[in-house]
Amino acid sequence: MFGLMQDWPLLCHRIIDHAATQHAARPVISRSVEGPIHSTTYAEVRTRALKLAQRLDRDGIKPGDRVATMAWNTWRHLEAWYGILGIGAIYHTVNPRLFPDQIAWIVNHAEDRVMMTDLTFLPLLESLADRLPTIERYVVLTDAAHMPATPLKNAVPYEEWIAETDGDFAWKQFDENTAAGMCYTSGTTGNPKGVLYSHRSNVLHAFMASLPDSKGISSRDVVLPVVPLFHANCWSLAFSTPLTGAAMIMPGAKLDGPSVYELMDRYKVTFTAGVPPVWMMLLDHMEKNGLKLPHLKRIVIGGSASPRAMTQTFQDKYGVEVIHAWGMTEMSPLGSLCSMKPEYASLSGDARLDVQVKQGHPPFGVEMKITDDNGKRLPWDGKTFGRLKVRGPAVARRYFKDDTEILDDEGFFDTGDVATMDPQGYMQVTDRSKDVIKSGGEWISSIDLENLAVAHPKVAEAAVIGVQHSKWGERPLLIVVLKKGQTAAKDEILGFMQGKIAKWWLPDDVAFVDEIPHTATGKIQKTALRDRFKDYRLPSAAA
Numbered sequence: 001m002f003g004l005m006q007d008w009p010l011l012c013h014r015i016i017d018h019a020a021t022q023h024a025a026r027p028v029i030s031r032s033v034e035g036p037i038h039s040t041t042y043a044e045v046r047t048r049a050l051k052l053a054q055r056l057d058r059d060g061i062k063p064g065d066r067v068a069t070m071a072w073n074t075w076r077h078l079e080a081w082y083g084i085l086g087i088g089a090i091y092h093t094v095n096p097r098l099f100p101d102q103i104a105w106i107v108n109h110a111e112d113r114v115m116m117t118d119l120t121f122l123p124l125l126e127s128l129a130d131r132l133p134t135i136e137r138y139v140v141l142t143d144a145a146h147m148p149a150t151p152l153k154n155a156v157p158y159e160e161w162i163a164e165t166d167g168d169f170a171w172k173q174f175d176e177n178t179a180a181g182m183c184y185t186s187g188t189t190g191n192p193k194g195v196l197y198s199h200r201s202n203v204l205h206a207f208m209a210s211l212p213d214s215k216g217i218s219s220r221d222v223v224l225p226v227v228p229l230f231h232a233n234c235w236s237l238a239f240s241t242p243l244t245g246a247a248m249i250m251p252g253a254k255l256d257g258p259s260v261y262e263l264m265d266r267y268k269v270t271f272t273a274g275v276p277p278v279w280m281m282l283l284d285h286m287e288k289n290g291l292k293l294p295h296l297k298r299i300v301i302g303g304s305a306s307p308r309a310m311t312q313t314f315q316d317k318y319g320v321e322v323i324h325a326w327g328m329t330e331m332s333p334l335g336s337l338c339s340m341k342p343e344y345a346s347l348s349g350d351a352r353l354d355v356q357v358k359q360g361h362p363p364f365g366v367e368m369k370i371t372d373d374n375g376k377r378l379p380w381d382g383k384t385f386g387r388l389k390v391r392g393p394a395v396a397r398r399y400f401k402d403d404t405e406i407l408d409d410e411g412f413f414d415t416g417d418v419a420t421m422d423p424q425g426y427m428q429v430t431d432r433s434k435d436v437i438k439s440g441g442e443w444i445s446s447i448d449l450e451n452l453a454v455a456h457p458k459v460a461e462a463a464v465i466g467v468q469h470s471k472w473g474e475r476p477l478l479i480v481v482l483k484k485g486q487t488a489a490k491d492e493i494l495g496f497m498q499g500k501i502a503k504w505w506l507p508d509d510v511a512f513v514d515e516i517p518h519t520a521t522g523k524i525q526k527t528a529l530r531d532r533f534k535d536y537r538l539p540s541a542a543a
C-alpha cells in the first residue's frame with residue numbers, strides 16, 4: 001500500500017522559488033568581477049534565472065544538454081545554475097584551475113553546448129577554443145559596457161543576452177531523478193570522471209547540509225561561500241543558503257585575506273566555508289593588522305585536513321567555532337562534519353582539539369563502513385583503519401559515460417580514503433588508499449608520518465611514499481623539502497620522529513629534494529614522486 005501524500009518532486013528550482021517567496025528581500029551581495037560591489041535579492045535572482053532559462057530554451061537548449069560555467073562566485077553564476085537546471089538542462093562547473101589539457105578533455109567529454117564564463121577566463125578560453133568544438137556559444141557574465149572584443153564563437157554579454165526575453169516563462173516540470181548538475185573529479189590518477197547530480201540528490205543533500213549538526217544555517221545567518229561554485233558542487237551552499245533563507249555574500253574573483261576580510265567585516269558575515277589555504281591567508285591578514293571578526297560564529301574547514309593550529313587559533317583567539325568537514329565530489333560532496341555530540345560536548349582545550357582533528361560524523365543520509373582489502377567490516381574502535389565506504393541518496397552510483405561498476409555488493413562506494421571510526425561514530429581520515437604503505441601485511445599511514453615530519457622546525461614540506469622492499473613488500477621513504485637556508489642530516493629528522501610513532505612505522509630513509517610536485521588542486525602528486533623514486537634502493541633492503 002502506498003501512502004496518500006502529495007507527489008511533490010524534489011526539484012532544485014523549488015529552492016529558489018521558496019527563497020523568493022519566503023525571503024524575497026534577503027540580500028545577495030557580490031564583489032563583481034568588474035570591481036564594484038553589487039547587491040540584489042533572492043526575488044530578483046529568481047526573476048533573472050527565469051529569463052536565463054527562457055533564453056536557453058529559445059536558443060534550443062534541450063533537457064539533458066550540458067551548459068558549462070567557468071566562473072567565480074557571483075550573483076550571475078548563481079542565476080546561471082538555477083536558470084540552467086530549471087529547464088532540465090545540466091549545469092557543468094568547470095574548474096579554471098585545472099591544467100588547460102584537462103579543461104579541454106572535460107568540456108569535450110561532457111559535450112558542453114554553451115560556455116558561460118567571467119571576463120577573467122577569456123584569455124584562457126580563447127587559447128583553448130579551437131579544441132572545444134562542441135561549444136556553440138560563449139556567454140560572458142558581464143554587460144555590454146564591459147564586454148571586450150573577443151574571437152570566441154557567438155560571444156555575447158550576459159546582460160544583453162537575457163534582456164532579449166520578456167520573462168514570461170515557467171520552470172519545466174520533470175521527474176526528480178532528472179540530472180541537474182555535473183562536476184568532474186580532478187583525476188589525480190587517470191582521466192577526470194564526471195559526477196552527475198540529480199535534482200533529488202541535490203535537494204536531499206541541501207537538507208542534510210543544513211541540519212544543526214551539519215552547517216546549521218538559518219534565515220538569521222549571513223553566509224559567505226568562499227568555496228567556489230566550481231569546487232565539488234560548492235559544498236551545497238548554492239542550494240542550502242537559499243533553502244534556509246540566509247543572506248548570501250559572494251566573494252567574486254578575490255579570495256585573498258584582505259578582500260575576504262573586508263566583505264566579512266562589512267556585511268557582518270556569521271558563517272563561512274572553505275579550504276585551509278584561504279583561511280591561512282585570512283588569519284595572516286588578521287594577525288598582522290590586529291583585526292577581529294566579532295560577527296563570525298562558525299567556519300567550515302574541509303577539502304583537506306584542517307590543521308590543529310588553525311582550528312585552535314580560530315577558536316581561542318577569535319571566538320569562532322570551527323567545524324571540520326570531509327567529503328568528495330562523488331558525495332555531492334558532504335560526507336561528515338565534526339560537530340560535538342553530547343559525549344564530547346563538555347570537552348575543552350587539547351581534549352576538544354583531539355576530537356576536532358577528526359573529520360566528524362555523517363548526517364542522516366550518509367552511511368559509512370570501514371573494511372579491509374577483502375571487504376570485511378572492521379571495528380569502530382578509533383584505532384583500526386580500513387577502506388572508508390559510503391552509501392546514500394546523494395552518493396554517486398556511476399560516472400558519466402562509464403559503465404564501470406563502482407559499488408560493492410552492499411551498494412557502498414569506496415571513497416579511496418583510509419579511515420578509523422571511533423565508538424561514537426566519528427570518522428578520521430588516516431590516508432588515501434593508494435598512498436597507504438603496506439608493510440608486511442600491515443598498513444602505515446603516509447599522512448601521519450608527513451604530519452609528524454613537518455612538525456620538525458627545519459622541515460617545510462614532507463611526503464611519504466612506499467618503496468619496494470624485498471622482505472616487507474613496501475617500506476616508507478620520507479621525502480623532505482627543508483625550509484630556506486636550513487640544512488639537516490637524515491638522522492636528525494628520523495631521531496625527531498622516533499618515539500612518537502610505532503617503531504616499525506619509522507621511515508627507512510630520508511630523501512631531501514628542492515620541491516615536491518603538486519596537482520592543479522594543490523594536493524601532493526604522489527604518482528609523480530612514486531615515478532621519480534621507483535628504482536630507489538632503501539639502505540635496509542636485502543642485497
Ligand code: ADP
Pocket residue numbers: 184185186187188232301302303304305306324325326327328329330333359415416417429432521523
Ligand atoms: P578531487 O578528488 O577531485 O581532488 P575532491 O574535492 O572530491 O577532489 O577531493 C576529495 C578528497 O579530498 C577526499 O577523498 C579526501 O581524500 C580529501 N579530503 C576532503 N576533505 C578532507 C578533510 N577534511 N581531511 C582530509 N582529507 C580531506
